[in-house]
Amino acid sequence: MICANKECVREKEFSPKTHNQKYCSDECCRIATNKKIMEKYYEKKAIRSGQKRHCKKCNSSLSRYNTSSICAKCEKNNSSSDRDKIIGMINDAC
Numbered sequence: 001m002i003c004a005n006k007e008c009v010r011e012k013e014f015s016p017k018t019h020n021q022k023y024c025s026d027e028c029c030r031i032a033t034n035k036k037i038m039e040k041y042y043e044k045k046a047i048r049s050g051q052k053r054h055c056k057k058c059n060s061s062l063s064r065y066n067t068s069s070i071c072a073k074c075e076k077n078n079s080s081s082d083r084d085k086i087i088g089m090i091n092d093a094c
């Protein structure tokens with residue numbers, strides 16, 4: 001396994017203790033989690049300031065009231081998204 005933290009200074013492979021371990025250390029997990037929180041923060045800030053955003057899937061412009069990164073149409077088509085989200089959350093657990 002290679003640490004999922006791109007800024008990891010170790011740059012070495014590690015043997016995960018659990019099958020879903022993505023980071024070589026608690027420190028890396030913390031850094032990566034903080035980064036995700038910051039990304040979400042800036043995304044929310046962009047939404048609030050009325051910045052133009054586009055659907056990640058079909059590139060149509062998003063309403064500023066849509067806090068998702070994809071449009072309602074794509075959200076509907078994306079029926080497996082809830083399941084993927086849950087799996088993603090489990091995988092993100094440190």
Ligand SMILES: [Zn+2]
Nearest residue numbers: 003008024028
């Ligand atoms: Zn690391």
Ligand SMILES: [Zn+2]
Nearest residue numbers: 055058071074
């Ligand atoms: Zn779309």
